[in-house]
Amino acid sequence: MNNIPTVMIIFGGSGDLAHRKIYPALFNLYRSGLIHDNFAVIGTARRPWSHEYLRGQVADAVHETYGEVDETDLEAFASHFYYQSHDVTNVEHYVTLKKLAQELDERYSCQGNRIFYMAMAPSFFGTIAEHIADQKLTGSGFNRLVVEKPFGTSLETAEVLNKQINGSFDEEQVFRIDHYLGKEMVQNILPLRLSNPMIKSIWNKDCIKNIQVTLAERLGVEARGGYYDASGAMRDMVQNHIFQIITLLAMPEPASLADTDIHAAKEALLDSLEIPDEAEVAAGFVRGQYGGTETTFAYTSEPNVDPESKTETFVAGRVKFDQGPLAGVPIYFRTGKEMKEKRTRIDIVLKDMAGIYGETGENSITIEVDPASEICLTINGKTIQGGGLRRERLAYKFSPEEQAQVPDGYERLIHDVFVNDSTNFTKWKELKRYWEFVDAVEDAWQKQNESGQKPLTYAPYKMGPAESKQIFANPTDHWIY
Ligand code: NAD
Numbered sequence: 001m002n003n004i005p006t007v008m009i010i011f012g013g014s015g016d017l018a019h020r021k022i023y024p025a026l027f028n029l030y031r032s033g034l035i036h037d038n039f040a041v042i043g044t045a046r047r048p049w050s051h052e053y054l055r056g057q058v059a060d061a062v063h064e065t066y067g068e069v070d071e072t073d074l075e076a077f078a079s080h081f082y083y084q085s086h087d088v089t090n091v092e093h094y095v096t097l098k099k100l101a102q103e104l105d106e107r108y109s110c111q112g113n114r115i116f117y118m119a120m121a122p123s124f125f126g127t128i129a130e131h132i133a134d135q136k137l138t139g140s141g142f143n144r145l146v147v148e149k150p151f152g153t154s155l156e157t158a159e160v161l162n163k164q165i166n167g168s169f170d171e172e173q174v175f176r177i178d179h180y181l182g183k184e185m186v187q188n189i190l191p192l193r194l195s196n197p198m199i200k201s202i203w204n205k206d207c208i209k210n211i212q213v214t215l216a217e218r219l220g221v222e223a224r225g226g227y228y229d230a231s232g233a234m235r236d237m238v239q240n241h242i243f244q245i246i247t248l249l250a251m252p253e254p255a256s257l258a259d260t261d262i263h264a265a266k267e268a269l270l271d272s273l274e275i276p277d278e279a280e281v282a283a284g285f286v287r288g289q290y291g292g293t294e295t296t297f298a299y300t301s302e303p304n305v306d307p308e309s310k311t312e313t314f315v316a317g318r319v320k321f322d323q324g325p326l327a328g329v330p331i332y333f334r335t336g337k338e339m340k341e342k343r344t345r346i347d348i349v350l351k352d353m354a355g356i357y358g359e360t361g362e363n364s365i366t367i368e369v370d371p372a373s374e375i376c377l378t379i380n381g382k383t384i385q386g387g388g389l390r391r392e393r394l395a396y397k398f399s400p401e402e403q404a405q406v407p408d409g410y411e412r413l414i415h416d417v418f419v420n421d422s423t424n425f426t427k428w429k430e431l432k433r434y435w436e437f438v439d440a441v442e443d444a445w446q447k448q449n450e451s452g453q454k455p456l457t458y459a460p461y462k463m464g465p466a467e468s469k470q471i472f473a474n475p476t477d478h479w480i481y
Pocket of ligand 1: 011012013014015016017018020044045046047086087088089118119120121122148149150179
């Protein structure tokens with residue numbers, strides 16, 4: 001599809017996300033012809049920038065991401081950018097913004113099409129949505145809203161935000177971004193599961209013993225202590241990224257690859273998500289905070305973190321569904337800061353069916369998402385000497401050339417917004433279930449706090465608290481990574 005006429009309004013146009021992700025992504029969409037002559041982008045923020053200054057920032061952002069590019073192309077691209085100084089809490093500013101959007105719509109023949117991108121602190125999302133509605137900023141063509149994470153901080157706050165958004169956007173016009181859904185190997189989960197008879201035929205509760213999802217981060221909270229302390233690993237990573245990955249792993253086969261069918265299959269699965277009670281949280285979840293070293297701060301000594309904080313920087317837990325191909329199969333997850341290395345991987349551990357060979361090494365399928373893109377099968381084979389068995393790895397890893405071709409998640413997802421493909425975005429019904437689960441865990445932890453139980457302290461740059469191995473339903477199971 002070429003040249004989709006649009007006026008795009010970015011709230012948070014001077015921010016980090018716009019600079020590092022949105023502007024470079026738009027440049028690539030421009031180079032590929034998806035947006036070309038008939039588009040204008042309005043960057044808004046409070047700073048008193050000029051159009052020229054924003055264009056310089058856009059050019060810098062493109063250079064920082066892609067290095068040398070065709071300067072004539074870049075200049076032509078940047079000329080479509082306009083800056084509007086705008087405080088999102090000031091109603092009058094929306095009047096000026098609307099006027100500019102209408103002017104640009106006419107100048108670039110954008111046919112009344114609008115994309116609104118909320119790329120700023122989530123506390124402003126509701127205010128912006130309400131003012132888009134009360135000042136009637138939407139155009140006469142298509143209107144789409146892109147919302148960054150986090151979408152709420154609990155089910156209750158997410159419901160309030162959703163209502164505010166629904167004042168001017170229907171559910172099918174809302175694109176809730178989860179950039180993990182733009183990652184190559186996350187997008188590879190369904191093709192891997194459903195296009196390989198060999199894998200498809202074992203993707204069930206009879207063959208799969210458990211699944212393990214790990215999202216490890218090497219960094220601590222850095223300068224984000226204030227934000228993080230009000231959030232924690234469960235809300236920051238599990239509620240969105242981990243649950244989206246788990247949903248792709250456990251959903252039934254959709255009727256087709258159409259976005260509506262994909263979401264219908266996800267919703268059918270999530271209806272059967274078991275919401276944990278207090279006893280399940282006590283048995284199946286472990287939370288921790290990183291401790292300090294001679295050269296690094298413990299979490300509770302980080303700037304802007306409450307020294308008495310009970311916020312978790314690590315969580316391990318388990319998820320189960322009553323329906324779908326993995327009904328009853330435990331899905332374990334863990335995520336944390338200051339872990340051994342930055343790595344996202346999924347391990348699918350198969351049941352032992354070796355028969356006459358007795359106890360053997362487990363077969364497993366590993367999907368490496370970050371930093372490498374790799375799929376690896378671990379199987380048993382005969383040792384050369386003697387009649388024993390040895391473990392073999394059959395791996396397919398992207399070459400550096402292939403890895404270089406993988407588009408950034410944001411580029412893919414912004415492309416999807418232009419072509420109205422909601423496959424890789426979070427729908428409200430999914431989000432609602434994720435929050436129900438997360439709220440149940442948070443409530444149980446709150447009660448634990450009140451009875452004096454605190455998150456465990458873990459040694460930094462390892463794999464989190466050793467107690468995380470206690471969440472396995474079967475005591476002989478273990479983390480395979
Ligand atoms: P940021 O703090 O760098 O930028 C915030 C922007 O909002 C700035 O342009 C600022 O000027 C503007 N702003 C603040 N108050 C304003 C007001 N009252 N009126 C108008 N503009 C105002 O934040 P960011 O890192 O760009 O993050 C933006 C959103 O993207 C957040 O929801 C964040 O969770 C999400 N996100 C960011 C990243 C990232 O890599 N930066 C990654 C994933 C998600």
